[in-house]
Amino acid sequence: MLDRIPRHTLRAQVAERLRAAILSGDIPPGAPLVEVGLSERFDVSRGPLREALRQLIEEGLVITVPYTGTHVASLSVEDVREIYSLRTALETFAFEQMWDRRDARFRSELVRRNEALIATIDAADDRASIDNELAFHGLVYEASGHRLLQRSWHGLRGRLQLYWAAHHRAHGRRGPKRDSHDSYIAAALGDDLGAMRAEIVDHMRRGAETTERFLRTRPDLSGKSKRGDKK
Known part of the structure; x- marks a missing residue:
């Protein structure tokens, strides 16, 4: 039986995949980041996904706006x-x-x-x-x-x-x-x-x-x- 992937490792993997998609332009600046869609896209539960999003918010790649939602930071x-x-x-x-x-x-x-x-x-x-x-x-x-x-x-x-x-x-x-x-x-x-x-x-x-x-x-x-x- 395979060991389960540690939660912090899974979060890091999701964060890296999201970061790569953002920096490549695959997820463009200003694009909304909806948890349900991202969870399906990366085949991961919403817990590690939220942790990954919080990490990218701290890095400045992702922004959360009250009453608007979470989206990729734009560059003007x-x-x-x-x-x-x-x-x-x-x-x-x-x-x-x-x-x-x-x-x-x-x-x-x-x-x-x-x-x-x-x-x-x-x-x-x-x-x-x-x-x-x-x-x-x-x-x-x-x-x-x-x-x-x-x-x-x-x-x-x-x-x-x-x-x-x-x-x-x-x-x-x-x-x-x-x-x-x-x-x-x-x-x-x-x-x-x-x-x-x-x-x-x-x-x-x-x-x-x-x-x-x-x-x-x-x-x-x-x-x-x-x-x-x-x-």
């Missing part, structure tokens, strides 16, 4: 601008905090995480590339030793996953460009903090502008184009 042009401005500020501050404490371990780990990212890009594994890009950018927050900054970064991760998924679809590829972090790494390993600040601004801006253009032309759930959005 304004959201992209807020992510861009906040990430720019947070990442600049993180490098300022640990600039003089960059050691050989930090340098080798930054290169290693970029190599892991490139491997998933080459494998056309979009889901893994998003995870590895989070890990790549997360290193400076880990190294900063600033706990409140680390909590701020953690709270942004769910929206970043949505942002990167939209960004990749905007480019029509499975992950970022292979060389998208080359100049970032060169600045991070260099001796000029000013150059690092400038690179962060430029790095974030390039992605934000492409994703904005994509969101402006993407139909919403009613099928209407967003071309009429104003900057």
Whole structure:
């Protein structure tokens, strides 16, 4: 007789399947998440499903609105601008905090995480590339030793996953460009903090502008184009 799957393991499996469906666009932004339908789709009871939904709510991928229900978080042009401005500020501050404490371990780990990212890009594994890009950018927050900054970064991760998924679809590829972090790494390993600040601004801006253009032309759930959005 087979042992029953532990409840926490089942919840994690359901959460991962839901997360993958959301980030792939299979369940699009703004789509309602109805427990009965999801329970049938994933062939799971509603208990683990509710726990999985709560986890994705904490991650920022799913939103519950009173009297409206639970749905996939949307990503608007304004959201992209807020992510861009906040990430720019947070990442600049993180490098300022640990600039003089960059050691050989930090340098080798930054290169290693970029190599892991490139491997998933080459494998056309979009889901893994998003995870590895989070890990790549997360290193400076880990190294900063600033706990409140680390909590701020953690709270942004769910929206970043949505942002990167939209960004990749905007480019029509499975992950970022292979060389998208080359100049970032060169600045991070260099001796000029000013150059690092400038690179962060430029790095974030390039992605934000492409994703904005994509969101402006993407139909919403009613099928209407967003071309009429104003900057």
